[in-house]
Amino acid sequence: MIRNRRGVPLVISAPSGGGKTTLCRRLMEELGGIEFSVSHTTRASRGEEVNGVDYHFVGSEQFQKRIDGDEFLEWATVHGNYYGTDLASAQDRLEAGQDVLFDIDIQGGHQIADRLSDAVLIFILPPNMEVLEERLRGRGTDSDEAIAKRLKAAEDEIRSATGYTHWIVNDQLESALGELKSIVVEQRIRRRDRVEVIASVLGG
């Protein structure tokens, strides 16, 4: 087993209903070696959310201290709550050769790309807006108005994802998953430690 010189920072974004959650779960299960980046947030935990697994739940003061100390890879406010990604823990894992998956919106993805120049930016799209609408209706959680708002937001996101390096149209799940895996495998090959490869082949 040849070590990677550095883990792959995988930024994955999609409009809601794009199928991102399923794809990320399958990717992590089937490839292995990918750690999910757990965000910090000031919002209260909901239902069965577990601290340290779904989010790191922290107070506003602690969050602000981290902003002031430039400790976030990216951060944002949504509906008055703060969300952020810890820089040091991501860097530590990447340096150790561990791939890290950032499940994040496009703005956050662009912020991460600014600080991690080797980040791979993957954007997952629905095949068309009709399918996206069906998926959102299928959830049965949103009103017509909320769905219309989400569709408009999705369109804006698709137009603003131009900085993303890899665009995957999630028409067939298995095919989209195959593409996602190829991106990670390619990165791992590219990052192999050449000195180790030569030593292992030539018997250094």
Next chain:
Amino acid sequence: MIRNRRGVPLVISAPSGGGKTTLCRRLMEELGGIEFSVSHTTRASRGEEVNGVDYHFVGSEQFQKRIDGDEFLEWATVHGNYYGTDLASAQDRLEAGQDVLFDIDIQGGHQIADRLSDAVLIFILPPNMEVLEERLRGRGTDSDEAIAKRLKAAEDEIRSATGYTHWIVNDQLESALGELKSIVVEQRIRRRDRVEVIASVLGG
């Protein structure tokens, strides 16, 4: 089907006995859409070689004219014969979105990379020198002396392939083939025409 903006220039090199021929054939059969770049040469055709399929067999004068006209992506002499890759026909196919496979030695690969900045340079290695020696002996075509010479050449090649972007250790054929496919699939995703993707999703 989303078109690629530009085809992938795939440069594949390996020490002899590295398993390159089998891997390239399987890759082309199983992925499709990859054209093999046929070299020009001044050497005489052998056995069942077909002009235009195995090589473009040309005279020395015609070859020299092409060198003078800067018509080669790369060229070299081996045992007094000239070998070269036509620039225009490769460029035409790449511009048309067709992937092109260049099966070539490391020196030729580096020359191609100088002229095609988006070339992907793949180097295929044997798992170790003992396996390489077995493979060479298994062919039953080379003397002990010739095998010793090839092994030394392989070692030099491995040490000089540092410019190659992707190193694949061909230990298990299927696993090496999977890696090779991932590299091509990743490139195709990266090169997708964004304007076409957006139009197809949003119904341009």
